[in-house]
Each structure stands twice: as C-alpha cells, then as structure tokens.
Amino acid sequence: xxxxxxxxxxxxxxxxxxxxxxxxxxxxxxxxxxxxxxxxxxxxxxxxxxxxxxxxxxxxxxxxxxxxxxxxxxxxxxxxxxxxxxxxxxxxxxxxxxxxxxxxxxxxxxxxxxxxxxxxxxxxxxxxxxxxxxxxxxxxxxxxxxxxxxxxxxxxxxxxxxxxxxxxxxxxxxxxxxxxxxxxxxxxxxxxxxxxxxxxxxxxxxxxxxxxxxxxxxxxxxxxxxxxxxxxxxxxxxxxxxxxxxxxxxxxxxxxxxxxxxxxxxxxxxxxxxxxxxxxxxxxxxxxxxxxxxxxxxxxxxxxxxxxxxxxxxxxxxxxxxxxxxxxxxxxxxxxxxxxxxxxxxxxxxxxxxxxxxxxxxxxxxxxxxxxxxxxxxxxxxxxxxxxxxxxxxxxxxxxxxxxxxxxxxxxxxxxxxxxxxxxxxxxxxxxxxxxxxxxxxxxxxxxxxxxxxxxxxxxxxxxxxxxxxxxxxxxxxxxxxxxxxxxxxxxxxxxx
Amino acid sequence: xxxxxxxxxxxxxxxxxxxxxxxxxxxxxxxxxxxxxxxxxxxxxxxxxxxxxxxxxxxxxxxxxxxxxxxxxxxxxxxxxxxxxxxxxxxxxxxxxxxxxxxxxxxxxxxxxxxxxxxxxxxxxxxxxxxxxxxxxxxxxxxxxxxxxxxxxxxxxxxxxxxxxxxxxxxxxxxxxxxxxxxxxxxxxxxxxxxxxxxxxxxxxxxxxxxxxxxxxxxxxxxxxxxxxxxxxxxxxxxxxxxxxxxxxxxxxxxxxxxxxxxxxxxxxxxxxxxxxxxxxxxxxxxxxxxxxxxxxxxxxxxxxxxxxxxxxxxxxxxxxxxxxxxxxxxxxxxxxxxxxxxxxxxxxxxxxxxxxxxxxxxxxxxxxxxxxxxxxxxxxxxxxxxxxxxxxxxxxxxxxxxxxxxxxxxxxxxxxxxxxxxxxxxxxxxxxxxxxxxxxxxxxxxxxxxxxxxxxxxxxxxxxxxxxxxxxxxxxxxxxxxxxxxxxx
Numbered sequence: 001x002x003x004x005x006x007x008x009x010x011x012x013x014x015x016x017x018x019x020x021x022x023x024x025x026x027x028x029x030x031x032x033x034x035x036x037x038x039x040x041x042x043x044x045x046x047x048x049x050x051x052x053x054x055x056x057x058x059x060x061x062x063x064x065x066x067x068x069x070x071x072x073x074x075x076x077x078x079x080x081x082x083x084x085x086x087x088x089x090x091x092x093x094x095x096x097x098x099x100x101x102x103x104x105x106x107x108x109x110x111x112x113x114x115x116x117x118x119x120x121x122x123x124x125x126x127x128x129x130x131x132x133x134x135x136x137x138x139x140x141x142x143x144x145x146x147x148x149x150x151x152x153x154x155x156x157x158x159x160x161x162x163x164x165x166x167x168x169x170x171x172x173x174x175x176x177x178x179x180x181x182x183x184x185x186x187x188x189x190x191x192x193x194x195x196x197x198x199x200x201x202x203x204x205x206x207x208x209x210x211x212x213x214x215x216x217x218x219x220x221x222x223x224x225x226x227x228x229x230x231x232x233x234x235x236x237x238x239x240x241x242x243x244x245x246x247x248x249x250x251x252x253x254x255x256x257x258x259x260x261x262x263x264x265x266x267x268x269x270x271x272x273x274x275x276x277x278x279x280x281x282x283x284x285x286x287x288x289x290x291x292x293x294x295x296x297x298x299x300x301x302x303x304x305x306x307x308x309x310x311x312x313x314x315x316x317x318x319x320x321x322x323x324x325x326x327x328x329x330x331x332x333x334x335x336x337x338x339x340x341x342x343x344x345x346x347x348x349x350x351x352x353x354x355x356x357x358x359x360x361x362x363x364x365x366x367x368x369x370x371x372x373x374x375x376x377x378x379x380x381x382x383x384x385x386x387x388x389x390x391x392x393x394x395x396x397x398x399x400x401x402x403x404x405x406x407x408x409x410x411x412x413x414x415x416x417x418x419x420x421x422x423x424x425x426x427x428x429x430x431x432x433x434x435x436x437x438x439x440x441x442x443x444x445x446x447x448x449x450x451x452x453x454x455x456x457x458x459x460x461x462x463x464x465x466x467x468x469x470x471x472x473x474x475x476x477x478x479x480x481x482x483x484x485x486x487x488x489x490x491x492x493x494x495x496x497x
Numbered sequence: 498x499x500x501x502x503x504x505x506x507x508x509x510x511x512x513x514x515x516x517x518x519x520x521x522x523x524x525x526x527x528x529x530x531x532x533x534x535x536x537x538x539x540x541x542x543x544x545x546x547x548x549x550x551x552x553x554x555x556x557x558x559x560x561x562x563x564x565x566x567x568x569x570x571x572x573x574x575x576x577x578x579x580x581x582x583x584x585x586x587x588x589x590x591x592x593x594x595x596x597x598x599x600x601x602x603x604x605x606x607x608x609x610x611x612x613x614x615x616x617x618x619x620x621x622x623x624x625x626x627x628x629x630x631x632x633x634x635x636x637x638x639x640x641x642x643x644x645x646x647x648x649x650x651x652x653x654x655x656x657x658x659x660x661x662x663x664x665x666x667x668x669x670x671x672x673x674x675x676x677x678x679x680x681x682x683x684x685x686x687x688x689x690x691x692x693x694x695x696x697x698x699x700x701x702x703x704x705x706x707x708x709x710x711x712x713x714x715x716x717x718x719x720x721x722x723x724x725x726x727x728x729x730x731x732x733x734x735x736x737x738x739x740x741x742x743x744x745x746x747x748x749x750x751x752x753x754x755x756x757x758x759x760x761x762x763x764x765x766x767x768x769x770x771x772x773x774x775x776x777x778x779x780x781x782x783x784x785x786x787x788x789x790x791x792x793x794x795x796x797x798x799x800x801x802x803x804x805x806x807x808x809x810x811x812x813x814x815x816x817x818x819x820x821x822x823x824x825x826x827x828x829x830x831x832x833x834x835x836x837x838x839x840x841x842x843x844x845x846x847x848x849x850x851x852x853x854x855x856x857x858x859x860x861x862x863x864x865x866x867x868x869x870x871x872x873x874x875x876x877x878x879x880x881x882x883x884x885x886x887x888x889x890x891x892x893x894x895x896x897x898x899x900x901x902x903x904x905x906x907x908x909x910x911x912x913x914x915x916x917x918x919x920x921x922x923x924x925x926x927x928x929x930x931x932x933x934x935x936x937x938x939x940x941x942x943x944x945x946x947x948x949x950x951x952x953x954x955x956x957x958x959x960x961x962x963x964x965x966x967x968x969x970x971x972x973x974x975x976x977x978x979x980x981x982x983x984x985x986x987x
Contacts, residue, residue: 098822
C-alpha cells in the first residue's frame with residue numbers, strides 16, 4: 001500500500017478512456033449454429049455439433065443477426081459495410097472448441113457512428129464509435145473444486161456460439177462518469193431497438209475499458225491498460241477511477257505505465273495486473289475460408305430502416321413537442337424504452353377514459369416521475385418486472401380527476417398497485433377510500449371545524465387567505481382524507497363569507 | 498464368381514446385373530465384403546459396416562422387387578474415404594488423434610448416397626488428414642497399388658483409388674485438396690474426378706484446407722463418374738461455400754462427340770525436365786486420340802503455374818493449422834495420460850496423436866499466419882492465386898478444356914520419398930492449380946508406361962463438368978485403358 005498522498009490526479013492529468021462493449025444479440029439461435037440461445041439450461045444442453053466443433057461441421061450464418069447489426073448501425077448513424085469479412089482468431093482454450101473464434105477483423109460490419117451522452121450540469125457530448133463487429137461468444141470454463149474436483153475443470157458450451165456485437169468506441173471519454181454515461185446511453189439504444197436485452201447479470205452486456213493518462217495540456221496519448229470484463233456500470237466507473245489513481249501514482253513516481261491487462265477487484269476497489277502484454281498476443285487472424293464475405297445490399301439496409309423503431313433522442317424530442325414536457329422530464333421518461341412506452345400507454349388510456357386533455361400528460365408524468373420511480377426504487381424493482389398495467393394507473397388518475405378519490409388516497413393505493421397489480425376501483429372500494437361527496441357529511445364536518453377553530457376563522461375574515469388551507473386540512477382530517485377537497489373549499493368559503 | 502467380379506468392376510455392370518435380376522444388392526454386398534478381405538494386403542479398406550450394409554442391401558432388393566428404383570446407384574455398394582462422417586460410425590482421417598471418435602451425424606454426401614439407395618460399405622485408407630501423396634502417412638500403414646503392391650497407390654485418397662482399381666467396389670468417394678483424387682486415380686488406372694469447388698457439399702467432410710477441399714468420385718469410367726456425380730452434386734445450405742446452382746444432367750452430356758471442342762496444351766506442362774520418361778509420350782498420344790476424334794488442339798500458356806506449388810503449400814498449410822486446432826484432446830479423440838495442466842494436455846495429446854507430416858504442415862501453417870509473416874506469405878499467396886485465376890481465364894478464352902499429365906511420374910516405390918517432403922510435394926505439380934483456381938479436373942487412364950498406369954488430366958471451366966465428362970467419355974469410347982484390370986491376388 002502506498003502512503004496517503006494527494007490523489008487529486010485530475011489537477012495534473014487528463015484521463016483518456018475508450019470502451020469495448022460485448023453485447024449479446026437478441027436472437028433465438030446462435031451465430032453459426034441452429035442451437036437455441038438460452039440461459040439457465042443444464043450444462044451442454046443448448047448445443048449442436050457445430051458448437052462442439054465435431055469433425056466435419058461448418059458454420060452456418062444466422063441470417064437474423066444481419067438485420068440486428070444493420071439496425072444498430074442505423075441507430076448510431078454508422079456506415080453499414082456493404083462487404084464485411086469473417087475472420088478466424090486463433091488461440092487454444094478449452095471453452096473455445098474450434099481452437100479459433102469466428103470474428104471480424106479487417107472488415108467489420110459497422111464502421112463509425114456515434115452516441116450522445118449527457119451529464120448533469122454539462123453540455124451533451126458526442127462519443128464516436130470506431131466500429132462494431134460480429135463474433136461468437138466462447139463457452140464457460142468452471143474451475144470450482146466442489147464441482148470439478150480439486151485439479152480438474154469443467155466446460156459448459158451452452159454459451160459457445162452465442163452472437164455478440166463488439167462495439168468499440170474512440171478514446172474520447174475523459175472521466176469515469178462519462179464512461180458510465182456512454183455505457184448507459186449505449187445500452188439504452190440497444191434495448192430500444194431490440195438488438196440486445198443488455199442484461200448485465202446474464203453477461204449479455206460486458207465491458208472492457210482502455211485507460212491511459214496524459215499531462216494536462218499535452219496531446220500525445222499515454223500507454224494504456226485494459227480492464228477486462230467489468231460486469232456492472234458502477235464497477236466500470238470504480239475500475240476506471242482506481243486505474244487512473246494507480247497510473248497517476250506510477251507517473252508521479254517517475255515511472256512508466258506498462259501495457260497490461262488489468263483485473264478490477266470490487267472488494268478492495270483496486271486494479272491489479274492480470275498479465276503483461278509485452279509479447280503482444282498473436283491470434284493469427286485470417287479470413288475464414290468456410291464463410292463467404294457478408295454482402296449487404298442497399299435494399300436490405302433500406303428495408304431495415306423502414307422498420308426501425310423510434311430512437312431515444314427522437315422520442316425525447318417528440319415527448320417535448322407532443323406532451324409539453326420539459327427537456328429534463330422527457331429525458332427521464334425516455335431513459336428506457338420500457339418507461340417511455342409505459343408513459344405513453346398511460347396517456348393513451350387516459351385519453352380513452354376521457355380525462356382532461358389540457359392537464360392529461362402533466363398528470364401522467366407527475367405520477368410516473370414522482371411516484372412510480374420512487375416506489376420502484378424503494379422496492380428495488382424493474383418496471384418490466386412490476387405487475388402494474390398502464391390501464392390501472394390511467395384508471396387511478398381518472399378517479400382522482402372525477403373527484404372519487406383524493407390525491408392522498410390515491411397515493412395510499414398506488415404502492416400496492418405497482419407491486420401487486422390490481423384494479424384501483426376495487427382497491428378503493430375494498431379499503432373504503434372513496435371520496436366523500438355526500439354534502440350532508442361534508443357540511444357537518446365544515447360546521448364543526450368552524451366552531452372548533454375561531455382563531456383561524458377570525459384571521460381568514462381579516463383577509464389572511466392562508467388560513468383557509470389550515471381549515472381545509474382540519475376538514476380533511478375529520479373525513480379521513482376522503483372528502484372532495486374542491487367541495488370542501490367551496491363550502492368553507494361559502495360559510496365564512 | 499467371374500460374373501460377380503465383372504459386376505463389381507463398374508457402376509454400369511453392377512446396374513446391369515441388378516436390372517437383369519442376375520444379381521441382388523445382397524449378392525453385391527457379400528461379394529464386396531469378400532473381395533475386401535481377399536485384398537486385405539492392399540490396406541485399401543480400413544473399416545466396413547457389414548450389418549448396416551446387409552440391411553441396406555435387403556431394403557434395396559425389396560424396393561426393386563416392388564419395381565422401385567431410387568436412382569442409377571440404388572443397391573450398389575460403395576466405399577468412402579475415411580474423412581467423411583457417417584452417423585454411428587468411426588471416422589479417423591487416418592490419424593491416431595481421432596481414435597475412438599464416432600460421429601453422431603452424417604456428411605451431406607452420405608445423406609445423398611443413402612437417399613439414392615447406394616450402400617455405404619465402409620471406409621478407405623488415406624494419408625493422415627489428407628496430407629500426402631502416397632497414403633503412407635496413415636496410422637493404419639500404407640495402402641498399396643493393386644498393379645504392383647510394392648508401389649504406392651498415390652494419395653491422399655489412395656485407399657479409394659486402390660479399392661476401385663482392384664474391383665472391391667464399383668465406385669468410391671475421395672476428396673481432393675491439391676490432387677488427392679486425380680493423382681491416385683492416375684497411379685491406379687481409374688477415373689478420378691474433382692468437381693468445381695462448391696459443387697459438392699463439404700458438410701461432414703473433415704477439413705484439411707477449406708478453400709481447396711472438394712469431394713469427388715472414383716469410378717472405372719467417365720460414364721460412371723457422370724452417374725455418381727449426379728447423385729452427390731448440388732447445393733447444401735449447411736456449406737456456405739456450396740454453390741446455389743442447378744445440377745445439369747451429366748449423362749446427357751455423354752454424346753461421344755468432341756468435334757467443335759478446342760483442347761489446350763499448356764506449354765509449361767509439357768516440359769521434359771522433372772518428368773518421368775514415358776509419361777509425356779502417353780499423354781501426347783492421348784491428345785492425338787482426341788484430335789482424331791475431331792477436337793481441335795492448340796497450345797496455350799499458364800505463365801504463373803510455376804508458383805502454384807509454393808502458393809498451394811502456403812494456403813493449404815495456413816488453413817490446416819487452424820482447421821486442426823480442434824483436435825485438442827478435450828472433447829473427443831485421443832487424450833494423453835498424465836498431463837499436468839491444460840497446455841501440457843494439448844502438447845502431449847497433439848504430439849502423440851498427430852503424425853510427422855501433419856505436424857510439419859501445422860508448424861508451417863502457423864508460421865505462415867504469424868504476425869510479421871502474414872503479408873509476406875499468406876497475402877502474397879492469395880495474390881498469386883488471383884494471378885493463376887487470370888491465367889486460366891485467358892487460357893479458357895482460347896480453348897474449352899486443358900490437357901496435362903496428372904502427375905509427373907508413375908506410381909513410385911513405397912518409402913521412396915518419405916525422407917524428402919519437397920520431392921513428395923512436387924508430385925502435385927500438375928494438380929494443385931485446379932484447386933487454387935476452383936475449376937473441375939478429371940484424370941483418365943491413358944496408355945501405360947513401364948507396365949504402370951498413366952493419368953491424363955483434363956481441366957475445365959468452372960461448373961462445366963459436363964464438358965470434361967464428354968471429352969473423357971469420348972476418349973474412353975475410343976480406348977480401352979480404363980478397362981484394364983490389375984492382376985488378382987494369388
């Protein structure tokens with residue numbers, strides 16, 4: 001451990017960060033075999049002779065993958081390469097059955113492109129992509145002594161051959177926050193356009209970070225290291241920060257950063273050298289003679305373009321225009337495809353139920369941004385896993401709109417609605433929350449409140465408008481919050497005038 | 498017995514006997530099994546499947562009894578080179594490294610043969626992983642030439658050539674990466690045909706060099722080759738390099754008429770230096786025969802053919818080094834005992850499992866693809882390949898078919914070249930170009946020299962197998978070299 005010292009490395013150095021993302025493509029079957037892409041099968045059950053590299057098998061390109069690659073290329077405004085080449089990356093490992101991985105090397109399927117990132121409090125930035133290429137995933141080696149015995153390893157080839165898109169950014173990010181924002185934006189795009197589920201826990205979205213430092217004011221890139229396979233956004237950011245600190249220490253001591261592959265240990269929050277890259281790996285890439293060049297005709301690109309789902313930034317602009325939302329609110333609502341879709345579905349349902357057109361979108365966005373997101377966060381729930389239906393929220397808003405449910409009561413029902421699902425009308429009835437609109441009951445409560453609070457009544461009559469709110473609160477309390485607040489206010493003013 | 502021997506001598510004779518009812522498929526299978534045993538000393542056949550073959554023969558005979566016939570080869574036993582997988586059977590590629598391996602699936606050609614009613618009798622000997630020109634690098638020991646068992650039958654598909662020459666079966670399949678069908682056909686005096694690259698599916702063919710490998714038939718005659726090619730050719734979506742084009746009626750091309758065709762003699766292939774005496778004379782005599790049949794003969798040039806052997810050995814070994822990486826002792830085949838870690842397991846399994854020639858080519862190919870050498874070797878070789886393609890395009894602008902010797906030599910004595918790999922490689926000098934360019938090539942027997950068969954090679958334009966078959970058939974209608982049979986074992 002080094003002694004405590006000034007770790008304000010940002011004062012002296014600028015971080016230069018490039019990211020390589022491996023994302024599983026959302027296909028039914030593998031990149032070069034008809035075996036299913038399934039998570040959680042018994043080991044070696046989602047395999048075909050092609051995945052096992054039995055003698056005589058040949059790769060068969062899954063046509064579906066091509067449309068997904070094109071869709072990604074269009075989404076990031078990159079160039080779809082009209083003729084890309086599959087190449088073999090040769091190395092020996094037990095979870096690599098052929099002894100080579102089929103990838104793309106000199107001619108990737110997507111060239112260039114860019115992703116917009118926005119950090120709070122700073123201008124949006126454009127991060128450029130170098131390329132994106134198709135390749136197959138490897139299997140998994142299991143070195144668990146409990147399973148394999150003390151000196152043996154097991155191999156599971158279910159994942160071998162699962163299609164991956166490797167997306168390589170230019171080294172244009174300068175902080176871990178920017179790297180995190182880039183990853184979130186990229187994942188959001190992938191999920192929006194249905195190219196990948198991007199589930200990090202299932203290993204569907206993995207990231208390698210290339211990090212180097214350079215003296216502020218200089219242009220020449222420093223020697224970089226690569227942090228491999230970091231498996232969450234938070235860990236990517238932590239790994240980058242830790243690696244910047246480590247490199248700054250080395251440079252401050254007058255040393256040289258050595259090109260290496262690093263591993264990040266979330267437990268210690270530090271990076272360590274996994275292996276040096278002194279002898280640069282020689283993968284003996286060459287074009288795979290079993291596969292013909294991947295030729296993509298302009299017509300095919302156009303066909304994909306016509307069926308292209310709306311992109312996050314397009315939806316962002318539309319939400320602002322159509323629903324009069326602020327850029328901030330629209331930004332949150334379009335942060336994930338699921339949230340944006342949910343919001344729109346609630347608005348459409350409200351429209352069908354005839355809620356007030358002028359306040360409709362505002363009411364829905366309030367419920368979603370204020371209440372829904374808070375509850376999901378509290379319960380550690382993803383929207384797609386929550387049982388609430390858009391129809392149910394719309395119905396809840398309708399009840400409030402119609403005065404049958406007070407906002408307070410609605411907020412009381414909402415958490416259950418989100419986490420358990422159900423029908424708001426039934427819940428309201430079952431819990432006896434329907435707003436009291438029986439004027440006799442309300443008149444009685446108003447009379448009692450006026451009688452019990454002479455001071456407030458006096459100050460209202462002296463012109464203090466605020467005291468009406470106090471009196472209203474007292475009436476609501478007396479009616480267990482079920483009285484229609486509009487009705488209460490009207491009656492109070494009437495009685496006090 | 499001589500009827501049976503006759504019937505196993507060619508597809509035409511076998512079919513005639515079956516059609517006439519003088520022999521059943523079951524008779525043919527029994528006889529072929531017996532002949533395989535009688536010729537055991539040739540080491541041409543390395544494995545038979547008698548039970549399945551008998552069942553398939555019975556099924557074929559039952560079909561025939563009901564007046565059904567699936568194809569021209571229904572009920573006829575055949576042998577396959579031991580690098581095409583058959584479900585439930587061993588495949589060894591002549592290598593220890595595949596010991597114990599049984600394939601769970603069948604190759605595309607096997608499916609086609611079986612659905613045509615042909616009977617897969619067993620497997621033939623070959624150079625290990627098809628690397629060689631003499632079938633001496635097989636882990637089963639060398640196959641021998643039926644014309645003279647002290648000599649090689651050629652390679653790498655030597656077992657298939659010897660089996661058809663000896664009349665164990667009327668036809669067999671081989672694979673040709675740099676001449677591995679045509680050269681043994683020439684050495685054994687049978688007809689060997691390498692179709693256009695992509696004409697026959699490689700699904701289930703254990704790869705040596707993927708961009709060069711192609712399956713093709715060994716038969717007595719060009720007419721038999723046409724019949725068998727019709728069965729095995731055609732698009733297969735499981736092989737991306739398989740060509741999605743219709744297969745013509747090859748039998749219809751056998752008109753016997755070559756008038757109007759121009760035959761080109763590449764001057765580079767008729768240089769005496771490095772060619773065994775008698776070979777060029779036999780081939781020239783064959784050309785005169787075709788001229789007499791009405792073909793026009795012109796001289797052409799393939800100026801880059803002198804780079805062909807170097808180009809071939811760079812590309813083939815590069816691809817092989819990668820193709821053979823899967824034989825690692827992890828999932829199937831030979832696994833060494835006593836390994837200390839995974840690298841040690843790889844090292845020991847592969848050191849024990851592969852023979853010397855395979856190791857040599859893996860090392861060569863690994864070197865060729867290495868960083869810093871890739872441009873100098875692999876890329877240059879691909880450029881040379883493009884130049885060769887242009888040579889052929891220009892030659893085929895002047896003629897319809899090229900004729901050359903199949904090999905620069907006669908079948909050589911076993912062991913003669915084992916210590917000199919480069920001399921062995923030069924054995925392929927006339928054949929490798931067809932693989933590099935992808936065009937079809939065919940070897941037919943022409944007049945023997947010094948008592949041994951000589952092969953005449955015909956090369957055609959891409960996908961023009963019909964023209965090659967027409968010329969070869971016309972030649973065989975005028976000659977009887979292909980009908981000569983080697984002596985029976987004592």
